[in-house]
Amino acid sequence: VIRVQVDGWEEWRKAAGRLLQLEQSPDQVLWAENSLFGEDLSPGAEQEWNDAEFERLGSAAACHRSEERWDLLYRVLWRLRNHEETLLERVTDPDTMLLVRMAREVERDCHDMKAYVRFRKAGEWYVAWHRPAHRVVRRTAPFFMRRFRSMNWSILTPDTSAYWDGQELRYGPGMPRSAAPAGDELESLWKTYYANIFNPARVNPRAMQRDMPKRHWNTLPEMELLDDLLRGAEKRVQEMESANKEG
């Protein structure tokens, strides 16, 4: 058995190329994030491989927190390279399904980061604290760079933080929530907007919860209003109805 230690998609990709070259089958590889025993994969020639769809799914799944992701990726790659070229078309194969599911969960988490990061202004910097479900900071930070190129911003998360100073995108270690500002004066206007754009006659908290994962609620300032809005909704509709009947 060969022990291999990788951190991130690019490292995994290199290691996998080497393992293919050595014809090392998946059950003879032990993937580890931080192994006490180090690794025993010797450097050397790597087998080239190119598969756009696997690349797309794999680079996403690599950000997943599941511990079995490296093992799964190598198993799928091995099968693709050993007489199962159509494996990714077999959409109901357990390995394919798991790979697709992990990639989908990561993409969803990237999307959530784009949606639920809330910057708070501190001097000339905009700072957010966010808690992604997977390791998506490096995958998603370029989006914020393109969008907020003219601003200075930081996105702090428990694993990794991203910084943009108008010139260069840098990454640093994880940060606690207390490292970000506790508020922003704009938030009261934002809450005013949130409370008024909501139609009490259409209240549907189930749809809301389905679309907005609860893990992000405590960093969204508008969520402080939720209980009051829900409690008040029925009353507002009844008042409107009875006023209309009298009128």
Place this chain on the structure above:
Amino acid sequence: LHLAEKLAILSDAAKYDASCASSGSNVRRAGKGVGSTEGMGICHSYTPDGRCVSLLKILLTNYCIFDCKYCINRISSNVRRARFSVAEVVSLTLEFYKRNYIEGLFLSSGIIRDSDYTMEQLVEIARTLRVEHGFKGYIHLKTIPGAQDELVQKAGLFADRLSVNIELPTDEDLRELAPEKNRPQLERNMATVENKLAEFRGEKKAPIYAPAGQSTQMIVGATPSPDREVLRTADLLYRSYRLRRVYYSAFSPIQDAHPGLAVRARPPLLREHRLYQADWMLRFYGFRVDEIVPLARPELALDMDPKSAWALQNREFFPVNINKAGKEALLRVPGFGTRTVQKILRLRRVQAVRLDDLKKMRCALERAKAFVVTADHTPGRLLERADLARYLAPAGEQLELAL
């Protein structure tokens, strides 16, 4: 009035527009300011009504010289009125955007002075954001009924999406409830924009012009017009003006309702939901309006989805062999969506598709089972059963709005 009070009044007044979409625009604008549009819309929050908050959706003002009976902002309503200045809208948009609350601005307005003046104001706000501030986020502008063609066209130079609400299913409905509006006038705005879009289509050096196209909204349940009329109008608009979306808005009780409108309790949300499902069938499943709501049955069933309802009435079309049938036939199977059909087409290239495969694809198998033949299953007499409907209207179907 303070800015916060204006914001409260003018967002409350804007909430009857269902759309908050920020998708469909994938262009790189020049400019030094903040912003990007990369095709996919992003919902930054959800309100307790389950609706997405993607844009700062406000009216410039809720003063209005029109008297549309269903509208809270009509001249004869006694709601509180307010008006933003151009600078206030610009600053709110930019400040919200920089904190990542929103994808951009959705700006509409009551009609003040006249249509041209109102349209000019809206265009001026979009122009200020784009030109003075280099804003590259999403802008959705309403075009104002009755405004000059040139003004309507100019809006497309700054906006990602333009829309004018068709309001009600028929011209008679408009005559009854929105006396200052009429179908030719509303469609004229759509045609004006579509002509400009057509002019630029395929032209290499064309300017960025309303890259997210046009949409509209129809209020459902304020008049007795049946679903058939609603869908015929939607279909006509899709085909005539290449609209990206028609939004259906279940008529919602408003404060200070017009005495001419019968008092209605709750908005008919289930009907709205069925209309979105039918709309989806028109756009993505290849159905015609006459198939979904034939003259003899002008209302959509409420107790089951419209595709199941069609299947029940057209049993001779089934069973569909999922290992052989074309894409068009597969899309007609109740319980299959476009994603399931794609997976089936992909899988069957390399192996015979079995019932267990369908289960793993997480389609609504209970509904589909009666209508398909797989490598290891045939519906047999199930298709002939008189109580087939029982299998199609599962208890506890979730009301998930398609917005």
